[in-house]
Amino acid sequence: MSRAQRRALALLPAGALAALLLTGCGSHGGAAGGPGAAGSTSPAPAPSELAHMQKLVDDADSAASAADSDAAADN
Numbered sequence: 001m002s003r004a005q006r007r008a009l010a011l012l013p014a015g016a017l018a019a020l021l022l023t024g025c026g027s028h029g030g031a032a033g034g035p036g037a038a039g040s041t042s043p044a045p046a047p048s049e050l051a052h053m054q055k056l057v058d059d060a061d062s063a064a065s066a067a068d069s070d071a072a073a074d075n
Helices: 003-025 047-074
Strands: none
Touching (some): 003 047
């Protein structure tokens, strides 16, 4: 597996997290009185969801560090 492929696989969970956050925050526009009306708020995520997302980010960071170490060892 090439260095670029390892890095892409390591960053996949971080990309998924970013997509999830953008999807959750992306519905702030729209017609007045609609679901995205100004002043409406989304419910806060549950603590277990936050813990799960933090674990995904930590795992992605760890995988990226491991990929960097492997790449440095290859040189």
